[in-house]
Amino acid sequence: MIVNSERTIALTCPACQGIQQHRFSLFSISQKSLQLTCDCGFSQGHLRRLNKHFELDVLSIEGDRARILLPRRQFFGMPLIHLLSPISGQGLGYLGDPASVEEIILTGPAELFLESNDFANPTVMRDILTTLEDLAARDKIRCECDHSSIGIDVYFDQVELVCAYCGSVVKIGASTRQHQERIARVDEIVMEPCTSLFLGEWLKPLT
Numbered sequence: 001m002i003v004n005s006e007r008t009i010a011l012t013c014p015a016c017q018g019i020q021q022h023r024f025s026l027f028s029i030s031q032k033s034l035q036l037t038c039d040c041g042f043s044q045g046h047l048r049r050l051n052k053h054f055e056l057d058v059l060s061i062e063g064d065r066a067r068i069l070l071p072r073r074q075f076f077g078m079p080l081i082h083l084l085s086p087i088s089g090q091g092l093g094y095l096g097d098p099a100s101v102e103e104i105i106l107t108g109p110a111e112l113f114l115e116s117n118d119f120a121n122p123t124v125m126r127d128i129l130t131t132l133e134d135l136a137a138r139d140k141i142r143c144e145c146d147h148s149s150i151g152i153d154v155y156f157d158q159v160e161l162v163c164a165y166c167g168s169v170v171k172i173g174a175s176t177r178q179h180q181e182r183i184a185r186v187d188e189i190v191m192e193p194c195t196s197l198f199l200g201e202w203l204k205p206l207t
């Protein structure tokens with residue numbers, strides 16, 4: 001049996017509120033600690049080997065320090081761990097094999113954000129996230145680069161599909177009825193490698 005040594009830890013960043021993914025190999029972490037720095041420059045904390053455990057020491061979204069000790073066996077064996085702050089019980093992020101983490105990030109937000117008032121138009125946002133979730137579930141969101149690996153970033157009035165491999169981004173407006181109707185007409189989202197586009201621009205050649 002082949003053990004996949006690649007793992008991803010995805011943490012919500014207290015500075016930019018984005019979900020930052022950090023990919024690493026289990027072998028590298030045995031040797032030196034992994035500094036978890038968000039793309040925005042904020043240092044979220046670190047992950048390191050501590051005897052028979054792995055220690056995760058990070059800042060939660062509220063900026064509280066959370067320290068979690070994960071037994072080695074759990075760390076190696078579980079496909080997906082939902083990381084919770086031992087103090088507040090709030091979700092910090094996910095740890096697991098890259099595909100599982102990717103999937104929960106892509107499909108999770110619809111639930112995670114349902115009760116949030118942080119949106120320009122929560123009804124439209126919810127609808128658009130559900131549509132994207134359906135597309136993802138049917139394998140209809142992908143990037144044309146060599147290692148399509150799509151994550152989703154949710155903002156106040158828009159959603160961004162981001163390819164973790166090549167950095168390609170598709171921005172989708174998510175605040176008006178027009179946005180909602182536009183995405184409802186989409187059958188498939190195929191991202192061009194290494195580009196940043198609005199869904200509207202991207203649709204132009206097709207309509």
Ligand SMILES: [Zn+2]
Binds near residue numbers: 013014015018020042
């Ligand atoms: Zn950040």
Ligand SMILES: [Zn+2]
Binds near residue numbers: 143145163166194
């Ligand atoms: Zn890509």
